[in-house]
Amino acid sequence: MPDDKPLTGNMRSDGVALDLKAYERAGGYEGLRKALGGMTPAAVIEEVKDSNLRGRGGAGFPTGLKWSFIPDKAPHPRYVVANGDEMEPGTFKDRILVELDPHQLVEGMILAGYATGADIGYAFLRGEYTVGAERVARAIAEAYEAGYLGKDILHSGYSFEIYLHLSAGRYMCGEETGLLNALEGKRANPRAKPPFPPASGLFGKPTTINNVETLCNVPHIIRNGAGWYRGLSRSKDGGTKIYGASGKVKRPGLWELPMGTTIREIIEEHAGGMRDGLQLRGLLPGGASTDFLTGEHLDAPMDFAGVQSVGSRLGTGTMIILDDKTCPVGMVSNLEHFFSQESCGWCTPCWSGLGWAERILRAMEEGRGKPGDLEKLAFQARFWAPGHTFCALAPGAAEPLQSALKHFRADFERHIDEKRCPWK
């Protein structure tokens, strides 16, 4: 295994998934053997805490700390849920993890289950990931056959089941309590918190929810140790990160790199820079629900603190690049259409405000912008701030809008003044 790319280094370049044998040859399930063979659940949690692994789904919550929230005396059954509802626009990293190395996810889920005393795991995948679904299902079946799942795993006395659930499609399913409702066969509206899922989650039982990429890191941490994992990183956050870039760069793609690699290195070295004749105008560093950054921010390290220090969020770590021949207002209009459509309709600032903003932006693109529109947009974005809604959808929608109003204000004003989109 290339030591510096634990998540992707073993993946085959021909697109075929690693089967059980190939996964084991690369050290797969050694972490599980080590944990079940002599580590207490508390020791597994400590190791993950020490590794400084933070959640890769967007919020960046420390994984070991999250696991420690399940109280020792919590009732059973307890659940572990892998969040593979990768629907954040511009995000395509979990797809390769489930398609090319599905056992990594299975082993990560079993380890999370062992650490939290869970009985059942659900691998929740978005329904559109048909190839990934087939491969995860096969990996689960292989793991049962090899004795890594089911009753008395590796004669340790620990038992754990994993079921695959394919979503019927809605961005809200990525929100953790929305996801729990979806698994219960309900509309994926968010739940009021507290209670938080460790106290009352799936079917009212203690539940731990982690992103797919987060869970895929765990087997490597247990196998190789927290110190090794921290050493992979260039920053305080441990490990590597699967970064990505889409938009008009020369080589859009995904790269597993040390956490803390700079935005400039990702865009210029790995993505090959902008296509000929185009300049970088801005970027969303970690999916649709992150604030725009611009050319002056390229030396920021892509870790949780680094991106925050320049006014955005690491999010999913897959950046969307805006070039100088693409209309920033059109881009924001596209983003707010997405958020408005995917709002579940639960909270007023979200269902009402997002549609309002979407209509203003579309009108602007169609040459029907009016003086005062920018103030209305800014007013709406303030209403979507955290604390006004049950979940993070509206706050996420505010981020690209509020930052676009700051960085691309002149472009918005031109749309209104000239009564047209100058890019059309």
Add this chain to the structure above:
Amino acid sequence: MLTPEERTEIEAEFPHYPNRKAVCIDAMKIVQKHRGWLSDEALDDIGELLGMSSTDLDGVATFYNLLFRRPVGRHVIYLCDSVSCWIMGGDQQRNHICKRLGIASGETTADGRFTLLPVVCLGACDHAPVMMVDQDTHRDLTPEKIDQILEQYD
């Protein structure tokens, strides 16, 4: 009535959840796979097995993008309309499909062959523009490529 095949597939999901209601999304996906879409009758059939009212099922079905309460064509084209595809010219691909098939987004061709639906990001953004046709993902779309792909589905 559910067919024996539909019933068997739905019942295979029962052991994965602590109650039958939780199976309803899987059940609706299974029935839709066989019937193409979820009619009122389909919801009645599912409701009977799961002990749910068809109103409850309708509330769930209408929430999810991939559950259809209206008939669709033999093949469904899911064209991404999210941001990375938009930057890479997704609108032009949509216009090409609409022109070729003679339908607007959301409509079904007169011969019942295709339904075109806009969907959110399909998670293959390094190969934008992207669409799915039924279960298959198609990447790096151009008008020529779209023509070739659509030929494969009768």
